[in-house]
Amino acid sequence: MIIPASAHPLVAHATGSSRLVRALLGERPEQTPVWFMRQAGRSLPEYRALRSQGSMLDACLTPELASEITLQPVRRHGVDAAIFFSDIIVPLALIGIDVEIEAGRGPVFSSPLATPADIARAVEIDPALVRERGGSIARAVELTTGLLAEESEARGEPLPLIGFAGAPFTLAAYLVEGGPSKDHLAARRLIHEDPAAWAALTEWLSRVTGEFLALQVSAGASAAQLFDSWAGALRPEDYRAAVLPSSAASFDAVRALDIPAEAGIDHLPLVHFGVGTGEILADMASIGVDALGVDYRIPLDEATRRVGNELTLQGNLDPALLFAPAEVRDGVIHEILEAGRAARAHVFNLGHGVPMQADPGAISSVVRTVHDWRAS
Ligand SMILES: Cc1c2[nH]c(c1CCC(=O)O)Cc1[nH]c(c(CCC(=O)O)c1C)Cc1[nH]c(c(CCC(=O)O)c1C)Cc1[nH]c(c(C)c1CCC(=O)O)C2
Secondary structure (H helix, E strand, O other): OOOOOOOOHHHHOOHHHOHHHHHHOOOOOOOOOEOOOOOOOOOOHHHHHHOOOOOHHHHHOOHHHHHHHHHHHHHHHOOOOEEOOOOOOHHHHHOOOOEEEEOOOEEEEOOOOOOHHHHHHHOOOOOOHHHHOOHHHHHHHHHHHHHHHHHHHHHOOOOOEEEEEEOHHHHHHHHHHOOOOOOOHHHHHHHHHOHHHHHHHHHHHHHHHHHHHHHHHHHOOOEEEEEEOOHHHOOHHHHHHHHHHHHHHOOHHHHOOOOOHHHOOOOOOEEEEEOOOHHHHHHHHOOOOOEEEOOOOOOHHHHHHHHOOOOEEEEEEOHHHHHOOHHHHHHHHHHHHHHHHHOOOEEEEEOOOOOOOOOHHHHHHHHHHHHHOOOO
């Protein structure tokens, strides 16, 4: 598929030259770019005001609402990028799987994929339906890049949109269990109990999630992040054999999109993230991504020792530090920025999502501290 050159923000809004895209592709801009996972959401009073009615899924599928929520943290905190307001289960909802997002709990499925027959039925659904039925998502992305262009104008700095999707293992962890779980045992068990059903499910999920990424990128996202939040629950051997191939395949649809030559970059930056993934970090880095998201359990210099310095690292302030006194937090931020110098480039982020109880003022102060830092 060809992206119309004039429409893609990599060209139209020069986001190919944004700090975020440059750092993801290996440059070190003067200021380290910073954004936060879950920056759009319940830590913001303006989010709670907009979300006071209707379900989370309705908000994701209402373009005006999703785009406005996406912009809220950009305006308030001065972060270097927006992440699209959506959820990892949105592509599943688009293709007709009955799922709701329960406040305080997470995704809940009315019919979990509990048996091999359930899985066999689900994988019959054509993943192409994600793009066919994804008009509201494409529209939301278009509205968002328009709003970002206005904000970029005001700031004098191009502001890109990050698209995202859930990796097959993390999606399967919800689908097979029927909802959130602590240890993801239903999915981990299926890997061994019925390897063929597991392979069929994750291969199908890689196409569903790939379609969701391609939908966002075709509509204007300038980078794509794959969230494998729960991959850290796996034995490294199982991760490599039963999970990594489908995660790698999740990027196929995005890699197949053409990037306009005028964008000045030869491919769209791809990011791979998981929690508690220290033991599988080198594997996660091995699938041709540009950047690796690292959680707060591993210092970035140690992460570089594990993965080499051929890719950019993203992370990794413990979200708990948002609740620390500013001097303590700033000290840790400086340590992270110093440790990040070992990598080829660094994008500052938290080690996992912004907690809903976080003080928005503390989040804004992280942005200022990161932007004020200069490598000595
Ligand atoms: C595992 C996962 C999910 N969703 C996501 C992941 C991967 C990232 C991670 O590990 O946190 C990804 C996600 N979900 C959401 C975003 C929006 C963009 C952003 O990062 O700001 C992103 C990137 C919105 C959301 N997704 C959700 C909310 C809260 C919904 C609300 O406002 O009531 C938001 C803003 C709900 C959700 N959705 C999910 C969970 C576990 C929950 C939390 C339940 C809760 O605490 O209420 C599934």
